[in-house]
Amino acid sequence: xxxxxxxxxxxxxxxxxxxxxxxxxxxxxxxxxxxxxxxxxxxxxxxxxxxxxxxxxxxxxxxxxxxxxxxxxxxxxxxxxxxxxxxxxxxxxxxxxxxxxxxxxxxxxxxxxxxxxxxxxxxxxxxxxxxxxxxxxxxxxxxxxxxxxxxxxxxxxxxxxxxxxxxxxxxxxxxxxxxxxxxxxxxxxxxxxxxxxxxxxxxxxxxxxxxxxxxxxxxxxxxxxxxxxxxxxxxxxxxxxxxxxxxxxxxxxxxxxxxxxxxxxxxxxxxxxxxxxxxxxxxxxxxxxxxxxxxxxxxxxxxxxxxxxxxxxxxxxxxxxxxxxxxxxxxxxxxxxxxxxxxxxxxxxxxxxxxxxxxxxxxxxxxxxxxxxxxxxxxx
Numbered sequence: 268x269x270x271x272x273x274x275x276x277x278x279x280x281x282x283x284x285x286x287x288x289x290x291x292x293x294x295x296x297x298x299x300x301x302x303x304x305x306x307x308x309x310x311x312x313x314x315x316x317x318x319x320x321x322x323x324x325x326x327x328x329x330x331x332x333x334x335x336x337x338x339x340x341x342x343x344x345x346x347x348x349x350x351x352x353x354x355x356x357x358x359x360x361x362x363x364x365x366x367x368x369x370x371x372x373x374x375x376x377x378x379x380x381x382x383x384x385x386x387x388x389x390x391x392x393x394x395x396x397x398x399x400x401x402x403x404x405x406x407x408x409x410x411x412x413x414x415x416x417x418x419x420x421x422x423x424x425x426x427x428x429x430x431x432x433x434x435x436x437x438x439x440x441x442x443x444x445x446x447x448x449x450x451x452x453x454x455x456x457x458x459x460x461x462x463x464x465x466x467x468x469x470x471x472x473x474x475x476x477x478x479x480x481x482x483x484x485x486x487x488x489x490x491x492x493x494x495x496x497x498x499x500x501x502x503x504x505x506x507x508x509x510x511x512x513x514x515x516x517x518x519x520x521x522x523x524x525x526x527x528x529x530x531x532x533x534x535x536x537x538x539x540x541x542x543x544x545x546x547x548x549x550x551x552x553x554x555x556x557x558x559x560x561x562x563x564x565x566x567x568x569x570x571x572x573x574x575x576x577x578x579x580x581x582x583x584x585x586x587x588x589x590x591x592x593x594x595x596x597x598x599x600x601x602x603x604x605x606x607x608x609x610x611x612x613x614x615x616x617x618x619x620x621x622x623x624x625x626x627x628x629x630x631x632x633x634x635x636x637x638x639x640x641x642x643x644x645x646x647x
Contacts, residue, residue, distance in 0.1 A: 270344040270378050276337025283594040290594055291632045298322040299628040301621040305608035306463050306514045311359030319630050320351050327351040354395045363395050363404045384442050393460045400469035403441045407462050410435035431458045431478025467519025480509035487513045489540050501538050512556050525557035535565055548587045560615030568607040577645050591642035597624035604628055
């Protein structure tokens with residue numbers, strides 16, 4: 268297949284065997300397909316199209332699915348490409364791609380591409396995130412230490428701790444989308460990843476010090492793109508506490524995350540970027556990721572014996588109800604391509620997620636019921 272190719276709908280509906288809720292499988296192909304990383308919105312064209320990455324043809328390319336009829340359009344035609352990451356321009360007119368050691372701009376209407384940035388030799392590129400004003404795309408480059416460390420971070424985090432301890436040189440970059448000019452915003456001898464731009468504040472972003480969460484000096488950091496000031500967000504409340512997988516709420520000021528306390532308690536939480544308004548809710552099961560649509564509901568992908576998506580809603584009294592099972596997940600989490608990465612869409616009425624329940628990763632969508640009181644409570 269080539270760029271611009273349109274193929275018939277693959278979607279099909281089934282009812283979850285635990286809750287009975289209808290789940291729509293959006294893709295169905297004998298190769299891994301997954302939606303964008305959970306910190307990035309993949310919906311555009313007024314919520315009529317969804318971006319996803321698929322390994323069809325034995326190469327990772329970007330596709331979109333038309334939510335009116337299910338038709339799938341291939342947006343890139345890279346050959347022998349193993350990894351592809353993307354983020355959207357706030358207006359949904361462009362996607363920005365990380366392919367190999369290059370950052371590429373893709374016009375989602377004409378499908379024309381433009382090279383924005385090439386990584387210098389000896390470095391790797393991290394994820395991409397577009398600023399709220401649509402003027403810049405943010406990323407981070409890290410010193411490539413694969414020549415002296417056994418690394419396979421995308422498949423089981425092999426070498427995760429070793430790379431953290433090696434303290435690679437890292438630089439957070441801002442790439443001007445009009446001129447292509449690149450600005451080094453923040454350099455550090457530390458394994459930096461998880462670059463997130465605020466969806467409403469063009470000057471605000473977060474990043475993380477990567478590594479095992481209980482061993483890094485500190486996980487979540489704020490950065491003022493105008494002044495260069497950096498600060499810690501959500502300090503540890505106990506030695507050995509783990510906090511991470513941070514993301515911005517829709518207001519662009521509060522930051523969500525999940526974590527694990529030394530006593531085995533799991534929790535998800537939110538905090539303002541200035542460290543005010545801390546709020547955390549405990550739960551009793553292990554999870555890979557959590558997401559929230561603001562302050563009204565949250566979802567987490569459980570990794571227990573029976574893997575499920577689990578939903579919380581805030582009650583009229585202001586606290587979160589008990590976690591309830593939304594649907595079975597059956598996700599292996601063996602590699603980044605098959606992580607569930609659940610994310611709320613629109614006004615919080617749906618959740619998109621990935622699962623390799625059929626042997627290959629595919630993209631799924633579930634509509635949320637207005638009344639969750641009939642959903643089963645997640646057992647301890």
